[in-house]
Amino acid sequence: MSPLKGICIGAGYFSQFQYEAWSRIPEVEIVAICNRNQERARAIADKYEIPMVCQWDDLEKTLDSLKPDFLDIITPPETHREIVAQAAKRGVHVICQKPLAPTLSESQEIVSQADAAGIRFMVHENWRWQPWYREIKKRLDSGKLGSLHSINIQMRMGDGWQSNAYMARQPFFRSYPKLLIYETGVHFLDTFRFIGGEIDSIYARLQKRNPDIAGEDAGQFVATFESGATAILDSSRYNEADCDDPRYTFGIVRIDGSKGHLELQTDGSLTQKLLGEPATQIDYNPPRANFAGDCVYALQRHFVDCMASGSEFESTGKDYLNTIALVEACYQSNESNQVVAL
Numbered sequence: 565m566s567p568l569k570g571i572c573i574g575a576g577y578f579s580q581f582q583y584e585a586w587s588r589i590p591e592v593e594i595v596a597i598c599n600r601n602q603e604r605a606r607a608i609a610d611k612y613e614i615p616m617v618c619q620w621d622d623l624e625k626t627l628d629s630l631k632p633d634f635l636d637i638i639t640p641p642e643t644h645r646e647i648v649a650q651a652a653k654r655g656v657h658v659i660c661q662k663p664l665a666p667t668l669s670e671s672q673e674i675v676s677q678a679d680a681a682g683i684r685f686m687v688h689e690n691w692r693w694q695p696w697y698r699e700i701k702k703r704l705d706s707g708k709l710g711s712l713h714s715i716n717i718q719m720r721m722g723d724g725w726q727s728n729a730y731m732a733r734q735p736f737f738r739s740y741p742k743l744l745i746y747e748t749g750v751h752f753l754d755t756f757r758f759i760g761g762e763i764d765s766i767y768a769r770l771q772k773r774n775p776d777i778a779g780e781d782a783g784q785f786v787a788t789f790e791s792g793a794t795a796i797l798d799s800s801r802y803n804e805a806d807c808d809d810p811r812y813t814f815g816i817v818r819i820d821g822s823k824g825h826l827e828l829q830t831d832g833s834l835t836q837k838l839l840g841e842p843a844t845q846i847d848y849n850p851p852r853a854n855f856a857g858d859c860v861y862a863l864q865r866h867f868v869d870c871m872a873s874g875s876e877f878e879s880t881g882k883d884y885l886n887t888i889a890l891v892e893a894c895y896q897s898n899e900s901n902q903v904v905a906l
Contacts, residue, residue: 571627581855583614595616645673695832721804722802745768753894767897768895816828
């Protein structure tokens with residue numbers, strides 16, 4: 565069976581994790597990189613033996629000449645609508661980084677473009693693929709914890725308090741008019757949906773701690789699930805966590821159920837305590853490779869498996885619109901100081 569031929573567009577900071585993960589999937593051959601910065605793209609191409617590097621503006625010609633099976637979009641969200649349109653016009657399937665677009669309405673347009681063209685469209689939302697969340701979901705589904713009562717996550721990144729915050733890794737964060745929820749909180753909103761199902765209301769309070777950036781960098785929100793359970797995110801990119809690597813799990817987590825609870829620490833360790841019983845360590849061995857428990861590889865492995873089997877992606881465009889609606893609801897709630905129903 566011939567490998568899936570893919571073209572990647574983008575070579576920014578996060579793309580390193582996606583290229584590395586593709587290199588470990590034998591059913592995929594990345595045949596070209598398109599990027600504005602040719603020097604950066606060539607360095608990636610040399611490292612992963614990708615045969616072609618092209619300018620961003622040559623994407624259409626490259627799609628026409630190479631006729632790939634899929635396009636991996638790793639560019640800023642404001643560029644996604646036009647790139648997806650080019651892929652859809654040619655019947656090329658798409659995996660697209662989040663945020664999907666700057667607004668819900670633009671995101672809806674992108675999903676409509678893909679649906680109208682009949683292409684397969686998956687959002688690169690890797691948080692739910694972190695191994696601790698897969699293990700938590702498995703244990704909830706097994707009934708070990710009973711019915712879900714609450715999810716509580718505390719995130720302290722400590723990468724946003726300096727006057728030159730984000731410059732070394734992702735400098736565009738500094739000018740985002742919306743930052744914490746739009747770029748980072750969206751991950752947790754999607755993970756809440758993965759663990760607990762659909763959310764029907766949300767209340768958010770957002771703050772800007774660093775005066776040298778444009779958007780909010782701290783905040784709290786409370787979400788209620790259709791089931792009646794509650795999710796709370798208490799997050800800050802300004803204040804620090806007391807751990808070696810805050811970017812491994814991106815926080816500490818407690819899951820309460822009717823029969824007990826689970827706790828996740830920043831080193832990836834999980835404990836389970838059933839009511840009336842001592843706590844026990846869960847032996848699930850989360851990997852340290854790539855990014856955040858190798859979640860990028862797990863997501864891309866899922867994409868390839870679904871392409872081969874014809875089964876539905878977890879993060880389809882249509883499904884992910886529910887997560888984007890929650891992002892907009894957070895900002896509406898913060899502005900009005902009211903609970904927003906969905």
